[in-house]
Amino acid sequence: MPIPYDIPDAPEVLDRREGPYGEVVLRRHGELLQIIANGCFLMDTSDGRSERLLVDAALATLDSRPSPGLLIGGLGVGFSLAHAAADPHWGAVTVVEREHAVIDWHLDGPLAALSGAALADPRSKIVEADLLDYVNETCDTFDAVCLDIDNGPDWTVTEGNDSLYSTAGLASCARVLRPGGVLAVWSAQPSPEFEGTMRNAGFQQVRTEEIPVARGVPDVVHLAVRPG
Template sequence: MTEVLDVVDGKSGRLVLRRAGEDYEVIENGVFLMDTRNGESERLLVSVAADLVPGRARLLIGGLGVGYSLRAALDHPGVGDIVVVEREPAVIAWNRDGPLRDVHGDALADERVTVVQADLLHWLRTTGERFDALCLDIDNGPEWTVTKGNAKLYQESGLDLAAARLRPGGVLAVWSAEAAPAFTRRLRARFGQVQVIEVPVPQEEPDVLWFARA
């Protein structure tokens, strides 16, 4: 049985938070966006990126989601300060004071976490901040974007923008619900080292993670 908990008009259309049994789901404009059923690949996105960076890494997490990536970052011994950029105020509210808070153990209350409510592409263009790792999970993948404008992030200009926000030796990590061979080729053309990890998902295509270093 599915129960609708909240419906809001977000930055990109109508957002719905609903509960299905013990799990929560977020739907945007009628399209499934995220849920709390597993989260293995979202956690790996951060933990592998942090493993690749020596010392106490400063992380950017693009897309708060249901908080799995943030929780993994806080639990990793190699992570220091974390900036989370999330476009939708409702997603932040659901994680900070709503039902999703218990999913990640109130991760937003940790003093190492700074939440920025902004469009990620715009923020990357205007900020002067730099990070040891950028962990991006704002779409269902490079070829399955939530909004049309997000596609620029996965093109050559977007990769240049992300690289400019990395410290020397930094890592760009990207999450996807499906393979994207053209994106893999663009990454390898822009960065010197690219690792691709497939994470099995029951009865679906594997999630795919990319880790690129200059």
Template sequence: MIPWTLRDSTDIPEGGTLRLMQRGAEFSIMLGSVELMNSRRGGSEEALGTLACQRMFGRTRPEILIGGLGMGFTLRAALAALADDAHITVAELVPAVVAWARGPMAEVFRGCLDDPRVAIVETDVGRVIRSARTRFDAILLDVDNGPDGLSRTGNDGLYDAPGLAAASTALRPGGVLAVWSARPDKAFGQRLRRAGFAVDETSARSRTGRGARHVIWLAAKPAAA
């Protein structure tokens, strides 16, 4: 078997080190001993982009915010589901992740960063959300292993009551907050409902027809009266 090799590493805010590993054509991003993402297992991240952006049908020039670039699965799925008049802002906190996307993992990304509908901003997605007022038609969050701040405790602020209120403010009427998680979280679903969202919870496998089941929440802000 081909051994894993370290391609690069980078420190992240609040401590910890991300490592980009490669084995043949396969890539893995690790935090300590925990694998955050793998280039062969992106089915549920693709589902996040597809399910959220399918709800944009009929909207003119939809504005989409994706929190977390990862390995581009969500971004590519969103691009495939959206029309040419859409615009996607991807907020990625760790500059090295963007560099990996344009460098060693360029084949994984398949040129999606060069799509004219895409803008990459190297910042905390929470900052983008808190500064927005009825700007986005959809906000897609895949910045951690779910609403528990595994890689960065600051991510907890995206999923608590004030964070969900900020997301609601940033969304246009009828907009969608979509959240990926590695596991179920009943309390988070309840927080979404208390924040005024209409919530659908679904699961998707990490690989087509097999692999771990992950959770996707699709939380709709009420349409204007």
């Protein structure tokens, strides 16, 4: 008689919404929560190493300025926000998220368990907006900008996101950075071409840090500094 294999249950859809940028879905698969956008897997609650390195690498690249301000592009499952809010070195932490559903899942939904303490921190603020619109319109400035919106500059969730990783889009990110400020961009794979785009946008000290994974191509964080 054949030995049965343990087959995990199919993911359970907790919420599905159609927004201005397409469909977003929150699923539970075993103990994991997963966010799917337009049928593309974005992230889940399995680890968070990449998000923590994204924030830590930005802080380590900054000079020793007191209470640096941080802008996070993309709320996701909340790892970046939670990690930044847990670090007393950061000053104000602003998260820009364009999907109203994702914000709801954190404010009054299953993801509140991950981000509740961070959102209760008086340093933290969520802005509902498209990131590119925000950096082009805001009067606020920051010491670091961390982008975790897509699976990287070469693997965007929607076609419109491509402009964020263009020379003009990165120049808009530089606009909200104070002199010597850091841009950190998470990616599911290295992108030498993107390093060139960062330099063309006026950034200096461009480099890439790898994040080891269990198998396959490592995740990376692309880092660059706005000239002083």
